[in-house]
Amino acid sequence: MARGKSQNQRSRSYESDEHERGACEWCEYALVITLATILLIGVSALTVFWVFYYREGYAWADDLPDKQFNLHPTLMVAGFITFSGFSVLLYRICRCFRRIYVKLLHAIFHALAFPCIVIGFLAVLDYHNKKGINNFYSLHSWIGFVAMGLFGIQYAVGFFSFLLLLICNKGTAGFRASLVPVHAAFGILTFVLGVAACLTGLTEKAIFSLGAERYSGMVDEGIIINAIGVACIAILAVVMYILSRDKFRTPESRGQHIRASVDL
Amino acid sequence: MARGKSQNQRSRSYESDEHERGACEWCEYALVITLATILLIGVSALTVFWVFYYREGYAWADDLPDKQFNLHPTLMVAGFITFSGFSVLLYRICRCFRRIYVKLLHAIFHALAFPCIVIGFLAVLDYHNKKGINNFYSLHSWIGFVAMGLFGIQYAVGFFSFLLLLICNKGTAGFRASLVPVHAAFGILTFVLGVAACLTGLTEKAIFSLGAERYSGMVDEGIIINAIGVACIAILAVVMYILSRDKFRTPESRGQHIRASVDL
Numbered sequence: 001m002a003r004g005k006s007q008n009q010r011s012r013s014y015e016s017d018e019h020e021r022g023a024c025e026w027c028e029y030a031l032v033i034t035l036a037t038i039l040l041i042g043v044s045a046l047t048v049f050w051v052f053y054y055r056e057g058y059a060w061a062d063d064l065p066d067k068q069f070n071l072h073p074t075l076m077v078a079g080f081i082t083f084s085g086f087s088v089l090l091y092r093i094c095r096c097f098r099r100i101y102v103k104l105l106h107a108i109f110h111a112l113a114f115p116c117i118v119i120g121f122l123a124v125l126d127y128h129n130k131k132g133i134n135n136f137y138s139l140h141s142w143i144g145f146v147a148m149g150l151f152g153i154q155y156a157v158g159f160f161s162f163l164l165l166l167i168c169n170k171g172t173a174g175f176r177a178s179l180v181p182v183h184a185a186f187g188i189l190t191f192v193l194g195v196a197a198c199l200t201g202l203t204e205k206a207i208f209s210l211g212a213e214r215y216s217g218m219v220d221e222g223i224i225i226n227a228i229g230v231a232c233i234a235i236l237a238v239v240m241y242i243l244s245r246d247k248f249r250t251p252e253s254r255g256q257h258i259r260a261s262v263d264l
Numbered sequence: 265m266a267r268g269k270s271q272n273q274r275s276r277s278y279e280s281d282e283h284e285r286g287a288c289e290w291c292e293y294a295l296v297i298t299l300a301t302i303l304l305i306g307v308s309a310l311t312v313f314w315v316f317y318y319r320e321g322y323a324w325a326d327d328l329p330d331k332q333f334n335l336h337p338t339l340m341v342a343g344f345i346t347f348s349g350f351s352v353l354l355y356r357i358c359r360c361f362r363r364i365y366v367k368l369l370h371a372i373f374h375a376l377a378f379p380c381i382v383i384g385f386l387a388v389l390d391y392h393n394k395k396g397i398n399n400f401y402s403l404h405s406w407i408g409f410v411a412m413g414l415f416g417i418q419y420a421v422g423f424f425s426f427l428l429l430l431i432c433n434k435g436t437a438g439f440r441a442s443l444v445p446v447h448a449a450f451g452i453l454t455f456v457l458g459v460a461a462c463l464t465g466l467t468e469k470a471i472f473s474l475g476a477e478r479y480s481g482m483v484d485e486g487i488i489i490n491a492i493g494v495a496c497i498a499i500l501a502v503v504m505y506i507l508s509r510d511k512f513r514t515p516e517s518r519g520q521h522i523r524a525s526v527d528l
Contacts, residue, residue: 138470142490196497199407200464204471206402207471218401229406229464
C-alpha cells in the first residue's frame with residue numbers, strides 16, 4: 001500500500017516535470033524563432049539601408065557601374081543568408097504542417113534565394129567586365145564560387161529526389177532516406193560557405209570603398225558594414241544552435257533520429 | 265527445423281553486415297584522420313612558407329614592424345586552427361586511451377594554442393601602436409576579439425570543471441555532465457569564429473600588402489594567401505563532418521548520446 005502510494009507520487013512528480021519541461025521547451029522554441037526571424041530580416045534590411053544611405057541606391061546601366069555593384073551584396077545577403085536561413089529553419093522547426101508542406105516551404109524559400117544569387121552574381125560579373133577588373137582572383141570570389149556551385153547542385157538534387165521522386169513514393173523511400181543526411185550535411189556546408197563569402201566580401205568592400213585610412217578611422221559606414229558582418233555571424237550561431245538541438249526537430253524526424261542513433 | 269536454419273542464416277548475414285560495416289567504418293575513420301592531419305599541419309606550414317618566401321620572415325623590433333606583424337597570422341593560424349583543430353578532433357576520435365588521458369590531451373593542445381593566440385594578439389597590437397593605426401576598427405578584429413574572449417572563457421571553465429573538479433569526482437558528476445553540451449557548443453562556435461577571423465584577416469592582408477591591382481592581377485602571393493584560406497575552409501568542413509558523425513564518437517560517449525536522445 002505504502003509502496004503503491006509512493007509509486008503514484010513519483011508518477012505525478014514525473015508528469016509535473018514533463019509538463020514543466022514542455023513549457024520550458026516551448027519558451028526556448030519561441031525565443032529562438034523570434035531571435036532568428038529578427039536577425040534574418042534585420043541583416044537584409046541593414047544591407048538595403050547601407051546601400052541607400054551611403055552608396056546611392058541601385059541601378060543597372062553602363063554609366064552607373066557602382067550603383068549596379070550595390071545589387072551584389074544586397075542580393076547575395078538576401079539569397080545566401082535571409083532566404084536560405086529561413087528555408088533551413090522552417091524545415092527543422094515547422095511542427096504545424098504535414099511533412100510534404102514543410103518540404104514545399106523549404107523548396108519555395110530556396111526558390112526565392114535562387115534568382116537572388118544568380119542576379120547578384122551577374123551584377124558583379126558585369127561590373128567587373130565594365131571596369132576591366134579580373135574575375136575570380138580573390139579568396140571571397142573562390143569561396144562564393146564554391147558556395148554557388150554547391151547551392152545549385154543541392155537545389156537540383158533536392159528538387160529531383162525529395163519532390164519529383166514522390167511520384168513513386170514507396171519504390172524510392174530507401175533511396176530518399178539514405179540521401180537525407182548527405183543533403184543535410186552539404187546544405188549546412190553551403191550555408192557556412194555563404195556566411196564566409198559574405199564576411200570576406202564585406203571586408204573587401206569596406207577597404208575598397210572607404211580606403212584603409214577612413215575604415216581605420218571608424219567612420220559610421222565602416223561600423224554599419226561591420227554590423228552586417230556581425231549579424232551574419234549571429235545568424236550562423238543561432239542556426240547552428242537550432243540544428244544541434246534535437247528538441248527542435250519535428251516529433252516525426254526526432255523519432256527517426258533516435259532510431260538511427262540506437263541502430264548505430 | 266527449416267525456420268531454425270533460416271534464423272541461423274539471417275543471424276550470420278547480420279554478423280557479416282556488422283563486420284563489413286566495421287571495416288568500412290575503420291576505413292572512413294583512417295581516411296578522415298589522415299586528411300584532417302594533413303590539412304591541420306599543412307595550413308600552418310603554408311603560412312610559414314608564405315611569410316618566409318614573400319614577407320621576409322619574423323622579428324620583434326621597433327625598426328622592423330612589418331616583420332613583427334608576420335607573427336600575427338602565423339600564430340593565430342597555429343592557435344585557432346592547427347592546435348585547436350587537433351584538440352577538438354583528438355577529443356572526439358581518440359579511442360585508444362582512458363577518458364582522463366583524452367581530456368588531458370584536449371587540455372594540452374589547447375594549452376599549446378593559448379600562448380600562440382596571446383603572442384599573436386600582442387604582435388598586432390604592438391604593430392598597430394608603432395604604426396599609429398587604430399585598434400579594433402575592422403570586422404576581422406571584432407570577430408577575432410569575440411573568438412579570443414570565448415577561447416579564454418572556455419579554457420578557464422573547461423580546466424576548472426572537467427579537470428580540477430575531478431578531485432571531488434562523485435559529488436560533481438551531475439554538474440560536469442550538464443556542462444558538457446554547453447562547453448561543446450561554445451567550443452564549436454569558437455572554432456568557427458577562429459576560421460572566420462582567419463578568412464577576413466587573410467582578405468585584409470592580401471589587399472593591404474599587395475594592393476587591389478596586384479591582387480586582382482593574380483600574382484603568386486595572392487594565390488598562396490587564397491590557398492591558406494581555402495585550407496581553413498576545408499578544415500572547417502572536415503571538423504564539422506567528424507562532429508556530425510556519431511560513428512566517430514568513442515563508444516562510451518556514443519552510449520551517453522544514445523541515452524540522451526532516447527530520454528528526450
